[in-house]
Amino acid sequence: MDWLRAHPGLFLAAVGDHLLLSLTGLAIGIALALPLGIAVAHRPRLAEASIMLGGALRTIPSLAVLAALLPLLGVGFTPSVIALALLALPPVLVNTVIGIRSADPAALDAASGLGMTGTQRAMQVEMPLAAPLIFSGLRVAAVQVVSAAALATFIGGGGLGDLVTQGLALLDTGRMLVGAIAIAMLALGTEAALGMLERHLAARVRGA
């Protein structure tokens, strides 16, 4: 805590970097995975393939992704963001596909039968019904990215991980702990906030 009192600027800069890294990576991951999921959800074979691929990608440890990108993209902010985007991809992709595929077929049949166009049906019925699961994918991705962003320090991406590695190198326990606790709090906070939103959304869509 002494360290925090002495270096509030450094700490806030690290938090800022961390959030910027996470949000950029998450945004790119979502921007790729969501349309991809929507595109493959109605093609049974591609959908199955993407669910399997997503599952396989999820098992690769975050650090391995970062390390694998190092020789390809070098060090710094951009490769870190790309690595985080890759981490965000599988949960969003898998949940988008599953969410769309689990939308009540009777509601979809009724939507078509009552004369909705394909777009109206997708926007007014299918996506709202898929929303809780898609959002749950976003939550998992966000928590994973916020945690994994702590590892960006290993490829020079900055963020709160820097405080931990510096603390370790300088044997500065205060600095290390502030970094570690802040990372944990960010991850827990993300989970709690998005989890609450998710339950709210599920209640609005499904009732119950």
Next chain:
Amino acid sequence: MIEIEGLTKRWPGADRASVENVSLIVPEGTSCALIGPSGSGKTTLLRMVNRLVEPSAGTIRIGGEDARAIDATALRRRIGYVIQEVGLFPHWDVAANIATVPTLLGWGRARIRARVEEVLALVGLDPARFATRRPHELSGGERQRVGVARALAGDPPVLLMDEPFGAVDPVQRGLLQEEVLRLLRQLRKTVLLVTHDVAEAVRLGDAVALLREGRLVQHAPAAEMLARPADGFAAEFLGADRMLLRLALFPATTLPVHAKPAPGAALPEGATLRDALAHMLSAGATAAPLPGGGSITLADLLAFAGGEGSRA
């Protein structure tokens, strides 16, 4: 009016057509029940009318207009659609669900609100209590009523119903059948209905069309089909109790009234010949008393059933 001519659906890769060369007409303001064993093509036939399934051959005319010449979504907005699972949109309240077609048709807000209240009342649900409820807050029977209200909201001349009461418990089902029957008659809708339940078919359908393996076996008024099945398959499908089902289609007053009183309490108003027979069986009598006085006799009932039924 629904006119179906030479309608055929052949799915790619299937060894026989799902629906083959079916022609039938549902006159304006009447209902026709499609029945048949599962796999007989009745649902496919129904879904070709609003082009959820595109026909391989044949024509469909709705009110004289070629259904295949109109844009499919525009066509569907003019045809009410009710399915067994109802398919209410769980994220919308009852009012929004019912407003689906009016909204698609671009009606004004005030007109939509008035129409929602109107159709809710038609299906026997109090608008004040139900308009803002969500589908998960409704019972099975209420959900099905909202489904019917949603199908009626755009005031379509034609209604398609696929096993509309299949998911409702037996007590509710009888009640719903009765009310919907009365409602559709009153609104003079032209209805094509799919069911696997013979009793429901003859109750709801002015005419019944029996399908087997995609082909039309028989298409006749309900009472006539029960009395004279076209072949062994039809007789078997309609069941051994078909003559009892048939008696339920005629009011007790169909028979000549005898002045002589009969034992037991009078039949209720609107009782059918089947009720009269049941009354005689339970009273152990050969006559049943009518509500307005007088009675009908077993001999007349048998003569009616036999005379109409065995004349082939």
